[in-house]
Amino acid sequence: MDDAYLALRGIHKSFGAFTALESLDLSIRKGEFVCFLGPSGCGKTTLLRIIAGLETQTAGAIVQAGRDISTAPPAERDYGIMFQSYALFPNLTVAQNVAYGLVNGRQPRARIAARVDELLQLVGLGASHAKYPAQLSGGQQQRVALARALATSPGLLLLDEPLSALDATVRVHLRNELRALQRRLGVTTIMVTHDQEEALSVADRIVVMNHGVIEQVGTPLQVYREPASPFVADFVGKVNRLQAVAEGGHWFRCGDKRLHCAPQAGADFRPGSPVALYLRPEDRVVGTAAADDPLHCAGTVRHIEFLGGNCLAEVDVEGLAGQPLHLQYSLNQMDEFGVREGARVSFALRADRLRVFPAGAAA
Amino acid sequence: MNAMAATVRMAPVRQRVPRSERVAQLGLLGVVLLLGVGLVAPLLLILSKALDAPEGAAGSGLGAFGAYLASPALLTSLWNSIWVSLLVTAIVLPLAFTFAYALTRSCMRGKGLLRTVMLLPLLAPSLLSAISLIYWFGNQGVAKDFWLALGFDGIYGAPGIVLAECFAVFPHVLMILVTALSLADARLYEAADALGTGTVRKFLTITLPGAKYGLISAGLVCFTLVITDFGIPKVVGGNFNVLATDVFKLVIGQHDFQRGAVVALLLLAPALLTFAIDGWVQRKQTATLTARAVALVPRRARGFDAAMALYCLAIAALVLGMFGMAVFASFATLWPYNLAPGLNHYVSGLVDAELADALLNSLQLAACTAVIGTAVVFIGAYLLEKTRGLALLRPVVRLMAMLPMAVPGLVLGLGYIFFFNAPGNPLGGLYQTLPLMVLCTVVHFYTTGHLTVVTALKALDAEFEAVSASLKVPLYKTFWRVTLPICLPVLLDVSRYFFINAMTTISAVVFLYSPDTKLASVAILNLDEAGETGQAAAMAVLIAATSAVVTLLYLGLGRLVDRRTQVWRAPAR
Numbered sequence: 001m002d003d004a005y006l007a008l009r010g011i012h013k014s015f016g017a018f019t020a021l022e023s024l025d026l027s028i029r030k031g032e033f034v035c036f037l038g039p040s041g042c043g044k045t046t047l048l049r050i051i052a053g054l055e056t057q058t059a060g061a062i063v064q065a066g067r068d069i070s071t072a073p074p075a076e077r078d079y080g081i082m083f084q085s086y087a088l089f090p091n092l093t094v095a096q097n098v099a100y101g102l103v104n105g106r107q108p109r110a111r112i113a114a115r116v117d118e119l120l121q122l123v124g125l126g127a128s129h130a131k132y133p134a135q136l137s138g139g140q141q142q143r144v145a146l147a148r149a150l151a152t153s154p155g156l157l158l159l160d161e162p163l164s165a166l167d168a169t170v171r172v173h174l175r176n177e178l179r180a181l182q183r184r185l186g187v188t189t190i191m192v193t194h195d196q197e198e199a200l201s202v203a204d205r206i207v208v209m210n211h212g213v214i215e216q217v218g219t220p221l222q223v224y225r226e227p228a229s230p231f232v233a234d235f236v237g238k239v240n241r242l243q244a245v246a247e248g249g250h251w252f253r254c255g256d257k258r259l260h261c262a263p264q265a266g267a268d269f270r271p272g273s274p275v276a277l278y279l280r281p282e283d284r285v286v287g288t289a290a291a292d293d294p295l296h297c298a299g300t301v302r303h304i305e306f307l308g309g310n311c312l313a314e315v316d317v318e319g320l321a322g323q324p325l326h327l328q329y330s331l332n333q334m335d336e337f338g339v340r341e342g343a344r345v346s347f348a349l350r351a352d353r354l355r356v357f358p359a360g361a362a363a
Numbered sequence: 364m365n366a367m368a369a370t371v372r373m374a375p376v377r378q379r380v381p382r383s384e385r386v387a388q389l390g391l392l393g394v395v396l397l398l399g400v401g402l403v404a405p406l407l408l409i410l411s412k413a414l415d416a417p418e419g420a421a422g423s424g425l426g427a428f429g430a431y432l433a434s435p436a437l438l439t440s441l442w443n444s445i446w447v448s449l450l451v452t453a454i455v456l457p458l459a460f461t462f463a464y465a466l467t468r469s470c471m472r473g474k475g476l477l478r479t480v481m482l483l484p485l486l487a488p489s490l491l492s493a494i495s496l497i498y499w500f501g502n503q504g505v506a507k508d509f510w511l512a513l514g515f516d517g518i519y520g521a522p523g524i525v526l527a528e529c530f531a532v533f534p535h536v537l538m539i540l541v542t543a544l545s546l547a548d549a550r551l552y553e554a555a556d557a558l559g560t561g562t563v564r565k566f567l568t569i570t571l572p573g574a575k576y577g578l579i580s581a582g583l584v585c586f587t588l589v590i591t592d593f594g595i596p597k598v599v600g601g602n603f604n605v606l607a608t609d610v611f612k613l614v615i616g617q618h619d620f621q622r623g624a625v626v627a628l629l630l631l632a633p634a635l636l637t638f639a640i641d642g643w644v645q646r647k648q649t650a651t652l653t654a655r656a657v658a659l660v661p662r663r664a665r666g667f668d669a670a671m672a673l674y675c676l677a678i679a680a681l682v683l684g685m686f687g688m689a690v691f692a693s694f695a696t697l698w699p700y701n702l703a704p705g706l707n708h709y710v711s712g713l714v715d716a717e718l719a720d721a722l723l724n725s726l727q728l729a730a731c732t733a734v735i736g737t738a739v740v741f742i743g744a745y746l747l748e749k750t751r752g753l754a755l756l757r758p759v760v761r762l763m764a765m766l767p768m769a770v771p772g773l774v775l776g777l778g779y780i781f782f783f784n785a786p787g788n789p790l791g792g793l794y795q796t797l798p799l800m801v802l803c804t805v806v807h808f809y810t811t812g813h814l815t816v817v818t819a820l821k822a823l824d825a826e827f828e829a830v831s832a833s834l835k836v837p838l839y840k841t842f843w844r845v846t847l848p849i850c851l852p853v854l855l856d857v858s859r860y861f862f863i864n865a866m867t868t869i870s871a872v873v874f875l876y877s878p879d880t881k882l883a884s885v886a887i888l889n890l891d892e893a894g895e896t897g898q899a900a901a902m903a904v905l906i907a908a909t910s911a912v913v914t915l916l917y918l919g920l921g922r923l924v925d926r927r928t929q930v931w932r933a934p935a936r
Contacts, residue, residue, distance in 0.1 A: 054829050058375045073381045074832035081833045087826035089845045091931050101834030132931035152834060 004063075005030040005188050006051070006156065011060035013046055013212075020046045021212045023060070028205075031186045033179070035199035038209035039235065044192045045160060047209070051190065052158055053077050065155060079156040080149030084164055086141050088133040094120070094144050095129040101152045119147040122181065139170045146178070150185070157182070159191040163198065175202050196236045200224065208232050224280075226264075230357045233278045238312070240325050242277040243359060246270060252277060252356065256319035258294060261354045274359035281312060281328035283353035286337055286345075298346040299325070301339060313339055380752060383838045387750040391760065394743040398763040400790070401806040405778025406770065409631075412781050413624035431625050437609070441629065444605040447521060448589040451528045452582050455536050458529075460578065462678055463540035465671035467547075468570075470663045472672070478541075480679045482534050483686055486914070487907035488867040488884045489531040490594030494891065494900050495688040496527050497599065503699045519601030527595045530685050532588045536581045543577020544570075547659040576644045583637040590633055591771030594869050598891050606630050607870075610773050614874065620781070627774045638769030693900035708901035718886050718902060725883040726909065728800055728872075729865035736805040736861040737854055740812040745846065748820045749828055750838070768810035772870025775807055780874050795877035803875060804865045812857040819853040820846070848928045852921060859917040863910050 004027035013021040021043045028034050036044035049055040051062060053074035061070045069077050088097050095116050102112045120126055123143035133141055142162060149157060162178070163171045179202045182189050193199050199206050200220040208215045208223060208231075216228035227233035230241075244254035246269035250261050254277060261277075269275055284297075299317035302324060311334055315325050327347065329339050339345055380388075414428055431437060462481065466474050484492065500510035500518040507518075515522045547570070555565050571578075593607035600608060606626055614623040692698055696705040713719045747760055767775075783794045793799040823846065831841040869884045876885055883906050890899035 052829070052833065053378065054832075056376055056378045060376070070376060071379050073378055073384070074829065075381060075835055075837075076379075077833075079833055081830065083824075083826045083830070085824050085826060087824040087830045089827065091845060091848050091928065100831075101836060103836075134931060148830075149833070154833075158833075 003029055005032075005065055006190075007063045008047075008051070009061045009063070011047065011050060011057050011062070013043070013050060013055070014058050019212055021050075021057070024214055026207060026214065026217065028188060028190070030188055033182050033189045033191070033202060033204045035203035035206045036190065036192045036209060037196060037199040037206050037236070038194065038215075040194060042209040043212040044194075044207075044209050048158055048160055048190060048192045051156075052079060052081055078154055079158050080152065080154035081158040082142075082145045082149045082160065082162050084161040086133075086145040086165075088141055088145055088148070090133050092132075093129065094125065094131050094133070094136070097133070097144055098147045098151055100148060115151065119151055122150070123147045124177070138166050139174055142166065142174060146181075150187070155188060157187045157189040159189065161192055161194070164193070164195070171198075178202065200236070206236075208235065210235070225353070227278070227355060230276065230278065233355060233357075238281050238326065238328075240279045240281065242279065242320070242323055242325075244275050244277050246273045246275050255317075255321060255323060257297075259349065259351050259354065260294075261356055262352045269356070269358070276357050276359050278355040278357065279325075279349065280353065281326045283350040284327055285348040285350060286329075286333060293348055295348045295351055296346065297325075297349060298344065301341055301343050301345060304339070304341055311339075313345070315345060384750065384752055387746055387838065388752050390742060391746045391750070391753060391756065394739070394746065395756065395760055395763065397739065397802075398760075398806065398809070401802045402763065402767060402770070402775075402809075405775065405782040406631075408781035408785070409624045409627050409774065409778045412621060413628050415621055415624075427621070428625055431622055436604070437626070437629075440604045440606050440609045440626075443521070443603060444590050444607070447524055447528070447605065448586045450525055451532065451589045452585045454525070455529050455533055455585055456578065456582055458678065459533055459536040459581065460540055460574075462675055463537055463544050464570075465675050466541055467544040468659075468661050469668050469671040470661050471668045471675065477675050477679055481537055481682060483907075484530060484682065485534050486863065486867070486910035487686075487689075487903050488594060488869055488887060489592060490527075490598050490869070490887065490891075491689050491900075491903040491907070492530040492685055493523070493527040493595045493598035494887075494896060494903060495685045495692075496523055497896060498688045498692045498698070498900070499685075505699070517601075519599060520603040523599035523601070524596050524603065524605070527599055528589045528592065530682065531592070531595060532585050533682070535588060536585050539581040539584060540574070540577055543574045543581070546577075547573055549657040549659040552659060576647055579644050580641055583641055587634050587637045587771075591630055591773065591870070593773055593873075594888065597888060607771075607773055610777065611873070614777060614780070623777060624781070627777050630771050631769075631774050634769045634771055634774075638765070641768075642765070689900045690904050693897065693904045695897070698897060708897040709905070712890070712895075712898035712901050718883065718898070721881045721883045721886040722902075722905060722909075724797070724880055725866055725906070728797060728804065728882060729862045729913075731797070731801045732804045732808075732865040733858045733862035735801060736808065736812060737858040739805060740809060740857060741816050741850070741854055744813055744816040744820055745842065748817060749846070764813040765810055767806055767808070770807075772807055772868060773873075775803060776871035776874035779803055779871070795875060795880060797880055800872050800875050800880065800882075803871050804868060805861070807868065807871050808861060808864045812860060815853060815857050815860075816850070819850050823849060851924050851928050855917055855921050855924060859914065862913055862917075866906055866910050866913075 006028040008024055008026040011021055011024045011026075013019070024047065036047060038044045046055060050057045053069070053072060053076075057070070061068060063069070064078065089100065092100070095113075098116045098119050099112050102115055107115075116129070117126075120129065123146055125140060125143050125147070128136065128140065128144075133144065136144065142165075146162075159178075163175055166174065175198055191199075191202070200223075203220055205217060206220055206223045207217050210231050216223055216232045218226070218228075223232060223236055227236065233239045234241075242254050244252040244259070247253055247258070248269075248271040250263055252259050252261065252275060259277070297317050297319070299315040299320075301313050302316050303314040305312040305314075309331060311329050311331065313327050313329060315327055317323070317325055327345075329337070333339065337345060414425060465471060466478060496518055498504055499506050500523075501507065502517070504510070504518065510518060517523075551569050551573075552565065555569060560568075590605075591607060593611060596603070596605045596608045597611065606629055610623050610626045610630065613619045613626065693708050694704040694706070695702045696707055713722070743760070743764065747757060747764075779799065782788065783790055783799060785791070793802075827841060827845060828838065831838065867884055869888060872882055873885055873888070876882055883902055887899045887902045887906075890896075890902060
């Protein structure tokens, strides 16, 4: 908590009777790249706008670099921001847009020009000074907006769904550039996104939000491997959900099968209480498992969804009536193990990867 | 201790307000004050005046109000106003719809020219059509016999009013319908074609429902314009009484302010109703149109295009005939005996009747209104849309900015008499001066300008101000460098609108002038009353000519501004 560059304490926001954010606490370290991830309406954008001072929290405090900015107007906070719409000034050229915040600082013209050059080089737009935003592609506009936000060397960079207006391929390309740039400059960055893949690929830490509440804060791997709630498990990545009954001692009965989960997979449940087991499609071992292994399963492929390099097979598993599993196979594995619709497959569940939640807590 | 903790938790966090924001909030309060003095206070005074007990009478104000409402003279005027307005609406709406349909859905030639011709009457006061009518069908009219052969007694009275109003409101209705019909989604027609739908059925199931709200809006505007217009009934109404002329006669003729106020309230009623319905319609309309709509491009159809062109030519010929007659008559030496062209009416009007002063006054009023009105409207709309704080006041400002549309000029002008002529009002010194007329005209035409600017401001990215704040650039700088340059073409349009309307308006200022501040448009009325129809026509033509020249100047200025500030709009990669 002490090394926090930005600390949110008990941030609460309500619009009339509607509660948008419910007493959030969060601290972000200097130089960190944090993503606010969640479905639309979860409050992630509201939280970003509160940090920017564009909205005011109903209660709670914000401390940035040791300074309490809870009641500071936007102009008195230290951040650069980039919006989904980019909000480039359409009647100003690219160079004028980037220099917009610099002109104010009474710097000599030559220094401003040099800084604009430097910034445009940085975002890979070295030759577009005199163009107007309408003459640029969406990706180029995004770079200009980024350069403008970085121009005054802010301590905090706020990105509000910066990539969502772009084509899929441009999006992947730019998010990698964004990540590399952030690493190079070391600027503390918060990005709001609803795209879990985007968040997983760029963030140091992800803040998963739902209904105005933080569900989990963790590294991308933690969020994916050890989801803290059924919501996180469902929202980030694909997951199988199996109904089971606790038998005590981390043993669970699922259909005709008994599964033993790792102790860290979730709290132990009283014997007899219904639970839900969460398993990622790739958390299985193919081929080699012995038939007498308790985790061994056999089943029939009902349907295959082709996803490119991978496929998702829907399998009716013997002993798990009515609970078909989605399993992921690479294209090569499909050939190797003869996975096709109607074929029989055998595999072993990776019980160490199972996550256990109470049955009622479904997302 | 607990109680204190609870109160601390209850009070929401408030952001410190920087000084620039305080200035903006002060500005918004200024707009409220302006509209309060120029609109709300006068209207409230009409209400209180209408409920006043008449002087010397024993009964209560409310009783007098009721008694007057039930008087046969008033009921006759009320009925006359209503049926004339309904009839004009019934005639104009289908005619204008067909014209608008031709302009938007056919491939006929000369659309731009036809449109310009149809909008010409907007350059002159609406009573120009009444004056023309007198020259065509009046007692000494060129086509009087034709008019009598149609079975009418004469041009004065209801038939004259209806005919003149039809010409006067046609351009207003046409503009609304053209807008409504050009907002068509081509995908609907393509889907209908794919399903093998017939032309008539497409018209009934796509075109008409699509233009439904435009039609309602146009009908309401038409009805309101006619029922509140006073120039035309004054000139060509004869003994046929309507509410608008009643107000004038009661106030100017008989100095019966209380009854005048009662009639004014009656005039306000349909306008307020229209305003409410129109607001509802606007909300519906925005909900039905999506940004994804594909613009409809009309396809060639020789027979249809020819029929539409013929129809439009016929209507345009009628309008030109109407407009042209006033011009022709204003140059005629001695109507109807000597039709040789001459400048008699112009010379006698400008020199002998001192109308040059009136024209100068009008120009002064129009110029001041164009500059001040545009500035007030733009700054007001900007502060309303792009600044923060004073959340409770903003809906009030919005309502106040929309209200002028619902207030007929006559009512507004009467309210100004009551308010600014009231003993003890510190602003009383303004009465009958040019500044007051400027205020009145700005307020009278506020809504259209406000809506135009708000639309333009809403088209700007909502985050410009947020980005500026994050870059530590003050609000006024972004206003000056970004918002204002982008909006300049729109501001020119608004300014032209103010100018033309200030040149041609009669209804509100007719109560506010003194001999020194007499306006050209009002002079027409007086000349006509004095029997100087020729000079009246000359004056109307002078106003129209001024408006036309100014419009051309604005077009030139617009080109210049486009070249200077709008280069970024043309994408050249």
